[in-house]
Amino acid sequence: MTRINEHVHVLEVPLVAKTPVRVTLVTGADYAVLVDTGTKQMAPAILELIREAAGELQRVRLVINTHAHHDHIGANHQIKTACRSLLCAPVETIAWIEDFEVHYREFCLVAPEVLPDAPWMREEALSILDMESHVDLCPQEGDLIRLGSGVELHVLALPGHLKAELGFIETATNTLILGDALINNGITDLGPMFHGYQRAAAYKSTLRKLRSLAEEQRFASVVSAHLPLVDWEGFVELVDRAESFVSKIESDLLAIVEEKEDGTLKIVWEALCEKWGYREEFRGLAMVMTHLDLLVAANQVRRSEAGTYRIA
Template sequence: MKLCNGIHQIRIDFQVTPQVKRYVYVYLIESKYCYLIDTGVAGSETILAEYMKSIGRDLSEIKGIFLTHAHPDHIGGAARLKELTGCRIYASSGEQRWIEDIDLQYQERPIPNFYQLTGNSSVQVDRVLHDGDIIQLEEQLHLEAISTSGHSQDDFSFFLQEKEAVFTGDAIPVPEDIPIYINSDKSIESLKRLAELSVPLFCPAWDQAYVGQAGRQVIERAVEFIQMLEQNMADLQQEYPGASEYTHLLCEKIGRPELKQHPLFQRTVRSHMHTQKAV
């Protein structure tokens, strides 16, 4: 779907398990050449090629892939796309080791169907990015790397300066969906940083794109949701200081019983437990 001149949102559907279906949005930046923000899961090159053909472009025109973080639904197609196009891969230093060694990622962060989602393929990062780096894609096209960690260890968002659009990966939790992050404090810091950007277009990976104030309102709701979880965790730890099933207790307390068995939401709960212990 074309969002505006030169920016396209492409949906990649995938199965986490036979019972759990998810999707992720990949963004195509179209100029003299083409650039991707994330790649989706293994096999996504077919969907991307079909979409590019529909707008009169070709997969071979992709010159760069910018990975917001290392999770399988964002890097799964990277190795194959690099093989097909010869493009360069850009990612943060903190996510590099997981991108270049998927066995290490699985060891440290196992999820169902991991190797199918990644295509059992690691990929070499050609340029390691740091907060504030500005990459000149073309003469009049610049992409700024912005550290927005919390969902993963070293997530980055990317600000396309000439188009005034920011690609946020999974940095913005969707309150109605499954909130997934490993550090609640850093997630809130990242959300506040995104909210301060004067941009008219927010492009998240697991939600629709938002224009202007609507994007800032989504960010505000996400901050409130994380703070609500944190307060409920604090209350639980006072009431049940020796409890080991905080996920179940929290899901009942906030009225979201469907999250009890979700392994990634359990990581979210643990991030709040660590915060409370630190206090």
């Protein structure tokens, strides 16, 4: 357990390669809130964190999933049951949390003609999830969660990495708590794959929003699920690096579309994976799809009726 400050505690376990996954416990005088539940294997350690930092398990009234990716909701059922808490998540993500077939389909089968259903994908997506759980509450931008003694979570909407994602500003300690709103390719080693984003336009807006938040407020600490724990300066640097990652993907895609004139989605995606030396898997494929959509909408790339791409 890492104590960020009097009210914010973090549990970190290794996930893949050199990258950890974290869950965050925020404690107030009246109750506590757990942000994300990591993987199903983390449940005993999370319960230990709660006992250590909050005392009684039932002090955790709310368990909030920042977003519905499998490494953020994995222990939902075990924690919700043990703490008898309400499970909260963005309204757009209910189906991923309550129905793992929908989760699998929308996370992994983004273009089945390019990357069809396969046992390795099912294993990768579903093996760290415990059980489907009922979502009780859906926080949204502007909501205020008041934990007592001035500890307050201001809810932020930070979509793009997935179609919906939440972040929080804890005001008493000036802490920003994020899930994956700052994706980490090129920052920490997540293994050879694109962590990526499923909604390119929304993700670009989210990065601008995080930058203007940093201009307004000098956060004492910024916690995110997979990135190093940072102060304000470190946060600004992470925003810079996340923005340059998106720009790099955009310029790489434009160069590939130009080079592979009339290339299909499969050809463009494979070329991008090859360029970065990354695995051909669903997260990268979803990122290429949404970014190509954005380039088509901006009239920089043209998509033919047959689904091939060329520079407009």
